[in-house]
Amino acid sequence: MSGDDLAGGYDLVVFDLDGVVFLIDKPIAGAPEAVERLHERNTAVAYATNNASRRAAEVAELLTGMGVPARPAEVLTSAGAAAAVLADKLPAGSPVLVVGADALRAEVTEAGLTPVESLDDEPVAVVQGYGPEVGWRVLAEASLAVRAGALWVVTNTDRTLPSPRGPLPGNGSLVAVLRTALDRGPDLVVGKPEPALFTTAAALSHAERPLVVGDRLDTDIQGAVTAGVDSLLVLTGVSGPADLLSAEPGRRPTFVAADLSGLFRPAEDAALPLRAGEAGGWRVSRDGGSATLDGSGDPVVALRLLCAATWDGVAPAAVSGASDAARELLSSWGL
Incomplete structure (x- = not known):
């Protein structure tokens, strides 16, 4: 190193x-x-x-196709982690109701458990991960299964997924559907x-x-x-x-x-927060519970300087700009 x-x-x-x-x-x-x-x-x-919609090998293949060489062993997914957790908690072959993509079903199968789709199959657990085809029917079955006593494990609770068109609903939004219906949260969240x-x-x-x-x-x-x-x-x-x-x-x-x-x-050049008060053409001054950004330069430098103020008690809404560049930057950040 x-x-x-x-x-x-x-x-x-x-x-x-x-x-x-x-x-x-x-x-x-x-x-x-x-x-x-x-x-x-x-x-x-x-x-x-x-993201639980792809298996490790699929992710590695996707990355390699983008020019990012990757091996399946380098990829850890919340789907694989959730299946491993369930395999530790349940007897081999146990029926698990899967809410998510085919990748999650495959991970459950590989872990020695049996993916099912209905309360009629007497699932002892529900595992929920992101899947673009997840709809009302499987959510309804999952709700019934959890009410009947099934363990409820979710891969993650990210509310959104990033996309070129803007944030899209993520698994956390789908988990919120069951959370609302059941009036409680999952028994276990596995991912970040x-x-x-x-x-x-x-x-x-x-x-x-x-x-x-x-x-x-x-x-x-x-x-x-x-x-x-x-x-x-x-x-x-x-x-x-x-x-x-x-x-x-x-x-x-x-x-x-x-x-x-x-x-x-x-x-x-990246450490947080930057407490110098002045760097890279920017200057931050404080007056009680407010702060003022002045000057111009790299936006990341300004951000690091301002973190020193806001992390020390200044509300972001109490930050103002004293120069045209500062006002334009703060406006672009929604402040």
């Missing part, structure tokens, strides 16, 4: 996928090159995704922000210093904080500058960058 840049301080980089490496089926600009650079430096790479995917990736790679890279504060970053590892938020997916400014302590990343190119710049 080399400490010359951010990535050089770590022996494993764990990437989220949607919003970090690709959007739906297209790579994010610079992502293939970033992964290739890590491979060239012999830095271990892993992919941890909450639970730390299991990250700790498993580190164990498989024998990594002592992993770095998590994600685009969501409520899953990727919170999961990293829970796992006790450093994290980098990239602004290519769901969570934006306004979200970062108002982030709770348990959802605050170690670093922030516009995209994956930040991995190959000095760590001090």
Whole structure:
């Protein structure tokens, strides 16, 4: 390892996928090159995704087709993790009602359990993951099964999925349907922000210093904080500058960058928060419970400076701009 840049301080980089490496089926600009650079430096790479609609081999094939070489062993999915949890809890062959895509059914089968679709099959558990074809009928069967005593396990609770057209309903939105019908939450959530995917990736790679890279504060970053590892938020997916400014302590990343190119710049250029008060052409001044941004320059530098103020008690709504560039930037962030 080399400490010359951010990535050089770590022996494993764990990437989220949607919003970090690709959007739906297209790579994010610079992502293939970033992964290739890590491979060239012999830095271990892993992919941890909450999306339960593809199996590890399918994800690896998808990535490779995008110019991001990946092996199935490098991919950890919430579908595989959920099936493994159920296999630990239930006798072999137990009937499990699957709400989700074919990939989740395949993982349940491979784990030695029996996927079913109806309450008539007497399921002892319900496993729920994202699937674009999930509809009312299977949700109704799942509701009945849980009411009858079945264990309810969900792969993740991401409310949205990133897409080129904007955020789309994710598994968390589908879980909310059952949550409303049942008037209670799931018995177990397997994927991020639970730390299991990250700790498993580190164990498989024998990594002592992993770095998590994600685009969501409520899953990727919170999961990293829970796992006790450093994290980098990239602004290519769901969570934006306004979200970062108002982030709770348990959802605050170690670093922030516009995209994956930040991995190959000095760590001090991405570290959070930036308490200097002035850097890169920007200046932040505080007056009691308010803060003012002045100057111009790289938006990420301004964001890092402002995090020092908002994480120290200034409400994001109490941040104003003193220059045209500052006012335009804050407006673009929705402030």
